[in-house]
Amino acid sequence: QAKDAGRGVVRYFSSELQSEQEDRVRLEADIRAALESRQFHLAFQPLVSAKNQKLVGFEALVRWNHPKRGFVPPNVFIPVAEECGLMGPLGDFIIEEACRAAATWPEPITVALNVSPKQILPSLPTVLSQALARYKLPGNRIELEVTEGVFIDSSSRSLDILGRLRALGVGIALDDFGTGYSSIGYLNKAVFHKLKIDGSFVRDAGTRPGNVAIIKSIVALAKDFRMSVTAEGVETAEDFERMRELGCDTIQGYLFGKPLSYERANQLVTGLGARKLAS
Numbered sequence: 590q591a592k593d594a595g596r597g598v599v600r601y602f603s604s605e606l607q608s609e610q611e612d613r614v615r616l617e618a619d620i621r622a623a624l625e626s627r628q629f630h631l632a633f634q635p636l637v638s639a640k641n642q643k644l645v646g647f648e649a650l651v652r653w654n655h656p657k658r659g660f661v662p663p664n665v666f667i668p669v670a671e672e673c674g675l676m677g678p679l680g681d682f683i684i685e686e687a688c689r690a691a692a693t694w695p696e697p698i699t700v701a702l703n704v705s706p707k708q709i710l711p712s713l714p715t716v717l718s719q720a721l722a723r724y725k726l727p728g729n730r731i732e733l734e735v736t737e738g739v740f741i742d743s744s745s746r747s748l749d750i751l752g753r754l755r756a757l758g759v760g761i762a763l764d765d766f767g768t769g770y771s772s773i774g775y776l777n778k779a780v781f782h783k784l785k786i787d788g789s790f791v792r793d794a795g796t797r798p799g800n801v802a803i804i805k806s807i808v809a810l811a812k813d814f815r816m817s818v819t820a821e822g823v824e825t826a827e828d829f830e831r832m833r834e835l836g837c838d839t840i841q842g843y844l845f846g847k848p849l850s851y852e853r854a855n856q857l858v859t860g861l862g863a864r865k866l867a868s
């Protein structure tokens with residue numbers, strides 16, 4: 590009897606696994622097709638100065654509108670693209686589109702783009718410098734956002750590549766700082782120009798003193814290393830005021846805008862001029 594039950598359980602799990610596997614295979618095929626039929630595009634979320642709330646740039650975030658699936662969040666398809674070796678072509682597309690957009694905007698507007706650990710390859714500096722050249726874009730108008738994940742394997746190689754990227758003049762931000770593997774030691778290598786505080790620390794800082802303590806220490810660390818600090822996930826005026834007081838330099842979040850189409854982002858750049866984004 591026990592043996593029968595055991596067998597049943599095994600079969601149950603294996604069919605679950607099998608359908609999960611099938612879902613993945615289908616998603617992988619869809620990503621491949623999406624790259625060919627250009628179903629991906631970038632959305633641009635505003636970043637503002639904490640000092641005067643002026644627009645300083647955007648974070649480019651990849652978007653996928655699948656004809657049947659509809660909107661698929663990047664948290665769902667990026668990990669699959671990473672695992673099945675499609676992050677290279679998808680990443681190249683993101684670099685191309687981010688540079689293309691940035692080149693249409695004036696100084697000091699910068700465009701930040703997210704770079705997966707799978708893209709940290711010796712060829713990346715070449716790919717990026719060619720894109721910069723194609724759009725006659727100075728390196729300092731682009732920022733790369735990487736997570737602590739880049740240091741998981743072959744960290745010295747990653748540092749070397751990040752150093753070569755930095756030499757192109759681009760900024761390199763450490764994204765979701767404080768949520769991953771602690772890699773504070775890497776700050777000594779001086780490749781980062783910015784720390785981004787994860788929205789999870791920002792959003793309930795009002796009710797969790799521990800979050801305020803974390804944010805304070807991130808800001809102090811950044812200042813000591815001459816890096817700037819961005820607070821993500823700022824949704825309310827109270828969040829904004831708190832992050833400004835804690836010493837964050839730039840602010841990003843729904844209070845100032847959700848990720849926008851290129852056209853809407855462009856309206857912000859050309860239309861608002863010196864006006865504040867929120868008032």
Ligand code: C2E
Nearest residue numbers: 650651663664667683703704705822823824841842843848
């Ligand atoms: P991330 O780089 O930390 O991006 C910030 C995420 O927070 C974005 O979600 C953004 O829409 C969201 N967000 C911004 N402000 C607020 C807010 O005030 N409230 C809330 N609730 N959320 C806010 P998104 O676009 O879904 O991206 C999720 C993650 O997927 C990104 O986290 C990044 O890790 C990854 N990702 C997105 N686009 C790309 C890309 O082009 N390349 C790579 N490699 N990864 C990407």
Ligand code: MG
Nearest residue numbers: 648703734764
């Ligand atoms: Mg990011």
Ligand code: MG
Nearest residue numbers: 764765787821
């Ligand atoms: Mg982040």
Ligand code: MG
Nearest residue numbers: 736764765787
């Ligand atoms: Mg994130």
